Amino acid sequence: MIPHALRRILLPTVALLAVGAGVAYAAGEGAARSAILDGYAAQAKAEAPSFAGFSADRGRALYLGPHAGGKGDANACAACHTPNPAATGRHAKTGRAIEPMAVSANPRRFTDRAEVEKRFDRDCPNVLGRACTAAEKGDFITYLAGQ
Template sequence: MKPMIVLAAAAVLGTGVALAASGDPERARILDGYAAQAKAQLPAFAGFSAERGQALFLGPHAGGKLAETPACASCHTRDPAATGRHYKTGRDIPPMAVSANPKRFTDPAEVEKRFERDCVNVLGRACTAREKGDFITFLSNR
Protein backbone atom coordinates (compact mmCIF):
# COMPACT_ATOMS: atom_id res chain seq x y z
CA MET A 1 0.00 0.00 0.00
CA LYS A 2 2.86 2.40 0.73
CA PRO A 3 4.09 2.41 -2.90
CA MET A 4 0.66 3.70 -3.95
CA ILE A 5 0.92 6.57 -1.47
CA VAL A 6 4.43 7.41 -2.67
CA LEU A 7 3.27 7.30 -6.28
CA ALA A 8 0.32 9.57 -5.50
CA ALA A 9 2.61 12.05 -3.74
CA ALA A 10 5.01 11.99 -6.66
CA ALA A 11 2.16 12.68 -9.04
CA VAL A 12 1.16 15.74 -7.05
CA LEU A 13 4.72 17.04 -6.86
CA GLY A 14 5.66 16.08 -10.41
CA THR A 15 9.08 14.54 -9.82
CA GLY A 16 8.24 10.84 -9.94
CA VAL A 17 5.79 11.21 -12.78
CA ALA A 18 8.19 13.31 -14.82
CA LEU A 19 10.97 10.78 -14.38
CA ALA A 20 8.68 7.85 -15.12
CA ALA A 21 7.27 9.51 -18.22
CA SER A 22 10.58 10.74 -19.53
CA GLY A 23 13.07 8.08 -18.45
CA ASP A 24 15.87 10.67 -18.15
CA PRO A 25 16.79 12.64 -15.02
CA GLU A 26 17.62 15.82 -16.98
CA ARG A 27 14.28 15.72 -18.78
CA ALA A 28 12.60 15.14 -15.42
CA ARG A 29 14.35 18.23 -13.99
CA ILE A 30 13.22 20.30 -16.96
CA LEU A 31 9.63 19.12 -16.48
CA ASP A 32 9.80 19.76 -12.74
CA GLY A 33 10.96 23.32 -13.45
CA TYR A 34 8.08 23.89 -15.84
CA ALA A 35 5.67 22.40 -13.27
CA ALA A 36 6.87 24.89 -10.64
CA GLN A 37 6.50 27.77 -13.12
CA ALA A 38 3.07 26.58 -14.22
CA LYS A 39 1.89 26.35 -10.61
CA ALA A 40 3.12 29.91 -10.00
CA GLN A 41 1.36 31.15 -13.17
CA LEU A 42 -1.82 29.13 -12.65
CA PRO A 43 -2.55 28.10 -9.04
CA ALA A 44 -5.11 25.54 -10.26
CA PHE A 45 -2.39 23.72 -12.24
CA ALA A 46 -2.88 19.97 -11.68
CA GLY A 47 -0.23 18.48 -13.93
CA PHE A 48 0.79 18.18 -17.53
CA SER A 49 -1.37 16.64 -20.21
CA ALA A 50 -0.14 14.57 -23.14
CA GLU A 51 -3.46 15.32 -24.86
CA ARG A 52 -2.91 19.08 -24.67
CA GLY A 53 0.67 18.53 -25.81
CA GLN A 54 -0.55 16.58 -28.82
CA ALA A 55 -3.00 19.36 -29.73
CA LEU A 56 -0.17 21.89 -29.46
CA PHE A 57 2.06 19.73 -31.67
CA LEU A 58 -0.56 19.00 -34.35
CA GLY A 59 -2.30 22.41 -34.45
CA PRO A 60 -3.35 24.15 -36.55
CA HIS A 61 -2.74 27.48 -34.85
CA ALA A 62 -3.43 31.00 -36.07
CA GLY A 63 -1.31 34.04 -35.39
CA GLY A 64 2.11 32.53 -35.86
CA LYS A 65 4.94 34.53 -37.31
CA LEU A 66 5.15 32.26 -40.34
CA ALA A 67 2.12 31.30 -42.39
CA GLU A 68 3.98 28.18 -43.57
CA THR A 69 4.15 26.83 -40.01
CA PRO A 70 0.67 26.73 -38.44
CA ALA A 71 1.75 23.70 -36.36
CA CYS A 72 4.88 22.04 -35.06
CA ALA A 73 3.93 19.16 -37.34
CA SER A 74 4.46 21.47 -40.32
CA CYS A 75 8.19 20.78 -40.10
CA HIS A 76 8.31 17.81 -37.75
CA THR A 77 5.60 15.76 -39.55
CA ARG A 78 2.44 14.43 -37.92
CA ASP A 79 4.49 11.43 -36.78
CA PRO A 80 6.87 12.74 -34.11
CA ALA A 81 9.02 9.59 -34.47
CA ALA A 82 9.80 10.50 -38.09
CA THR A 83 12.56 12.77 -39.33
CA GLY A 84 11.24 16.22 -40.12
CA ARG A 85 12.32 18.72 -42.73
CA HIS A 86 12.87 22.44 -42.22
CA TYR A 87 10.23 24.28 -44.25
CA LYS A 88 12.68 26.81 -45.69
CA THR A 89 16.11 25.14 -45.90
CA GLY A 90 14.97 21.57 -46.50
CA ARG A 91 17.43 20.32 -43.86
CA ASP A 92 16.53 17.19 -41.92
CA ILE A 93 15.30 17.69 -38.36
CA PRO A 94 15.87 14.80 -35.93
CA PRO A 95 12.68 13.16 -34.64
CA MET A 96 10.86 14.89 -31.79
CA ALA A 97 9.66 11.68 -30.13
CA VAL A 98 11.86 10.60 -27.26
CA SER A 99 11.50 6.96 -28.34
CA ALA A 100 13.25 7.80 -31.62
CA ASN A 101 15.58 10.45 -30.20
CA PRO A 102 16.39 9.68 -26.54
CA LYS A 103 18.46 12.84 -26.04
CA ARG A 104 15.52 15.07 -26.97
CA PHE A 105 14.60 17.51 -24.17
CA THR A 106 17.66 16.79 -22.00
CA ASP A 107 19.63 20.03 -22.46
CA PRO A 108 17.82 22.88 -20.65
CA ALA A 109 19.46 25.66 -22.69
CA GLU A 110 18.65 23.96 -25.99
CA VAL A 111 15.05 23.28 -24.91
CA GLU A 112 14.49 26.93 -24.01
CA LYS A 113 16.21 28.16 -27.18
CA ARG A 114 13.89 26.05 -29.34
CA PHE A 115 10.74 27.03 -27.44
CA GLU A 116 11.67 30.73 -27.63
CA ARG A 117 12.07 30.57 -31.40
CA ASP A 118 9.44 28.03 -32.40
CA CYS A 119 6.54 29.16 -30.19
CA VAL A 120 6.68 32.61 -31.78
CA ASN A 121 6.83 31.10 -35.27
CA VAL A 122 3.91 28.72 -34.68
CA LEU A 123 1.75 30.52 -32.10
CA GLY A 124 2.79 34.14 -32.51
CA ARG A 125 3.69 34.34 -28.82
CA ALA A 126 5.81 32.71 -26.15
CA CYS A 127 4.65 29.34 -24.87
CA THR A 128 3.51 29.14 -21.27
CA ALA A 129 5.25 26.80 -18.83
CA ARG A 130 2.19 24.54 -18.93
CA GLU A 131 2.32 24.36 -22.74
CA LYS A 132 6.03 23.52 -22.64
CA GLY A 133 5.43 20.78 -20.08
CA ASP A 134 2.45 19.42 -22.00
CA PHE A 135 4.52 19.35 -25.18
CA ILE A 136 7.42 17.49 -23.58
CA THR A 137 5.03 15.11 -21.82
CA PHE A 138 3.38 14.24 -25.14
CA LEU A 139 6.69 13.64 -26.90
CA SER A 140 8.17 11.74 -23.96
CA ASN A 141 5.44 9.15 -24.36
CA ARG A 142 5.81 8.82 -28.13
Protein backbone atom coordinates in the same frame (compact mmCIF):
# COMPACT_ATOMS: atom_id res chain seq x y z
CA MET B 1 45.31 -15.89 -26.61
CA ILE B 2 43.05 -15.48 -23.62
CA PRO B 3 42.59 -18.82 -21.76
CA HIS B 4 39.19 -20.35 -22.24
CA ALA B 5 38.19 -20.17 -18.57
CA LEU B 6 39.11 -16.49 -18.37
CA ARG B 7 37.17 -15.78 -21.53
CA ARG B 8 34.12 -17.39 -19.95
CA ILE B 9 34.23 -14.83 -17.17
CA LEU B 10 35.49 -11.91 -19.27
CA LEU B 11 32.83 -11.92 -21.96
CA PRO B 12 29.77 -11.83 -19.70
CA THR B 13 31.47 -9.17 -17.56
CA VAL B 14 32.10 -6.96 -20.56
CA ALA B 15 28.54 -7.53 -21.79
CA LEU B 16 27.11 -6.68 -18.36
CA LEU B 17 29.22 -3.54 -18.15
CA ALA B 18 28.04 -2.44 -21.59
CA VAL B 19 24.38 -2.98 -20.72
CA GLY B 20 24.93 -1.25 -17.39
CA ALA B 21 26.48 1.76 -19.07
CA GLY B 22 23.58 1.92 -21.53
CA VAL B 23 21.01 1.82 -18.73
CA ALA B 24 22.91 4.44 -16.73
CA TYR B 25 23.09 6.67 -19.82
CA ALA B 26 19.37 6.32 -20.50
CA ALA B 27 18.66 6.94 -16.80
CA GLY B 28 20.77 10.10 -17.00
CA GLU B 29 18.71 11.33 -19.95
CA GLY B 30 15.49 10.45 -18.15
CA ALA B 31 16.64 12.29 -15.04
CA ALA B 32 17.62 15.35 -17.05
CA ARG B 33 14.18 15.36 -18.76
CA SER B 34 12.40 14.96 -15.40
CA ALA B 35 14.37 17.87 -13.97
CA ILE B 36 13.31 20.07 -16.91
CA LEU B 37 9.68 19.02 -16.45
CA ASP B 38 9.88 19.71 -12.69
CA GLY B 39 11.12 23.20 -13.48
CA TYR B 40 8.19 23.84 -15.83
CA ALA B 41 5.74 22.42 -13.27
CA ALA B 42 6.96 24.85 -10.60
CA GLN B 43 6.75 27.69 -13.10
CA ALA B 44 3.26 26.62 -14.25
CA LYS B 45 2.02 26.62 -10.65
CA ALA B 46 3.39 30.12 -10.21
CA GLU B 47 1.72 31.27 -13.45
CA ALA B 48 -1.66 29.65 -12.63
CA PRO B 49 -2.48 28.32 -9.13
CA SER B 50 -5.11 26.03 -10.71
CA PHE B 51 -2.37 24.06 -12.54
CA ALA B 52 -2.96 20.33 -11.93
CA GLY B 53 -0.23 18.55 -13.84
CA PHE B 54 0.80 18.14 -17.48
CA SER B 55 -1.32 16.44 -20.12
CA ALA B 56 0.00 14.41 -23.05
CA ASP B 57 -3.34 15.00 -24.83
CA ARG B 58 -2.98 18.77 -24.60
CA GLY B 59 0.63 18.39 -25.73
CA ARG B 60 -0.53 16.37 -28.73
CA ALA B 61 -3.07 19.05 -29.68
CA LEU B 62 -0.38 21.71 -29.37
CA TYR B 63 1.98 19.65 -31.55
CA LEU B 64 -0.55 18.90 -34.30
CA GLY B 65 -2.25 22.33 -34.45
CA PRO B 66 -3.21 24.01 -36.67
CA HIS B 67 -2.59 27.37 -35.04
CA ALA B 68 -3.20 30.91 -36.20
CA GLY B 69 -1.02 33.97 -35.71
CA GLY B 70 2.47 32.56 -36.19
CA LYS B 71 5.02 34.82 -37.86
CA GLY B 72 6.71 31.95 -39.68
CA ASP B 73 5.28 29.90 -42.55
CA ALA B 74 4.40 26.94 -40.33
CA ASN B 75 0.97 26.77 -38.63
CA ALA B 76 1.84 23.73 -36.48
CA CYS B 77 4.87 22.02 -34.99
CA ALA B 78 3.89 19.09 -37.20
CA ALA B 79 4.34 21.24 -40.31
CA CYS B 80 8.11 20.78 -40.04
CA HIS B 81 8.37 17.86 -37.61
CA THR B 82 5.69 15.88 -39.53
CA PRO B 83 2.46 14.57 -37.89
CA ASN B 84 4.41 11.50 -36.77
CA PRO B 85 6.90 12.79 -34.18
CA ALA B 86 9.03 9.65 -34.52
CA ALA B 87 9.78 10.57 -38.14
CA THR B 88 12.61 12.80 -39.34
CA GLY B 89 11.30 16.30 -39.97
CA ARG B 90 12.19 18.84 -42.61
CA HIS B 91 12.49 22.59 -42.20
CA ALA B 92 9.65 24.04 -44.29
CA LYS B 93 11.70 26.91 -45.68
CA THR B 94 15.21 25.51 -45.97
CA GLY B 95 14.70 21.79 -46.53
CA ARG B 96 17.11 20.94 -43.70
CA ALA B 97 16.48 17.56 -42.02
CA ILE B 98 15.35 17.72 -38.37
CA GLU B 99 15.98 14.84 -35.97
CA PRO B 100 12.82 13.17 -34.62
CA MET B 101 10.98 14.83 -31.72
CA ALA B 102 9.74 11.57 -30.15
CA VAL B 103 11.97 10.50 -27.29
CA SER B 104 11.69 6.85 -28.33
CA ALA B 105 13.28 7.71 -31.67
CA ASN B 106 15.69 10.33 -30.31
CA PRO B 107 16.52 9.81 -26.61
CA ARG B 108 18.55 13.02 -26.39
CA ARG B 109 15.43 15.18 -26.85
CA PHE B 110 14.55 17.49 -23.94
CA THR B 111 17.70 16.74 -21.93
CA ASP B 112 19.49 20.10 -22.28
CA ARG B 113 17.54 22.86 -20.57
CA ALA B 114 19.19 25.75 -22.41
CA GLU B 115 18.63 24.05 -25.76
CA VAL B 116 14.96 23.33 -24.92
CA GLU B 117 14.37 26.95 -23.89
CA LYS B 118 16.09 28.25 -27.02
CA ARG B 119 13.80 26.21 -29.26
CA PHE B 120 10.61 27.21 -27.39
CA ASP B 121 11.74 30.88 -27.46
CA ARG B 122 12.00 30.71 -31.22
CA ASP B 123 9.37 28.28 -32.33
CA CYS B 124 6.45 29.44 -30.16
CA PRO B 125 6.54 32.91 -31.81
CA ASN B 126 7.12 31.26 -35.20
CA VAL B 127 4.13 28.92 -34.92
CA LEU B 128 1.77 30.54 -32.36
CA GLY B 129 2.72 34.18 -32.67
CA ARG B 130 3.37 34.37 -28.92
CA ALA B 131 5.50 32.81 -26.18
CA CYS B 132 4.40 29.45 -24.78
CA THR B 133 3.30 29.12 -21.16
CA ALA B 134 5.23 26.82 -18.83
CA ALA B 135 2.17 24.52 -18.79
CA GLU B 136 2.26 24.27 -22.60
CA LYS B 137 5.97 23.48 -22.59
CA GLY B 138 5.41 20.72 -20.03
CA ASP B 139 2.43 19.31 -21.96
CA PHE B 140 4.52 19.26 -25.13
CA ILE B 141 7.44 17.41 -23.53
CA THR B 142 5.08 15.02 -21.73
CA TYR B 143 3.43 14.10 -25.04
CA LEU B 144 6.72 13.54 -26.86
CA ALA B 145 8.35 11.67 -23.97
CA GLY B 146 5.58 9.08 -24.41
CA GLN B 147 6.04 8.83 -28.18
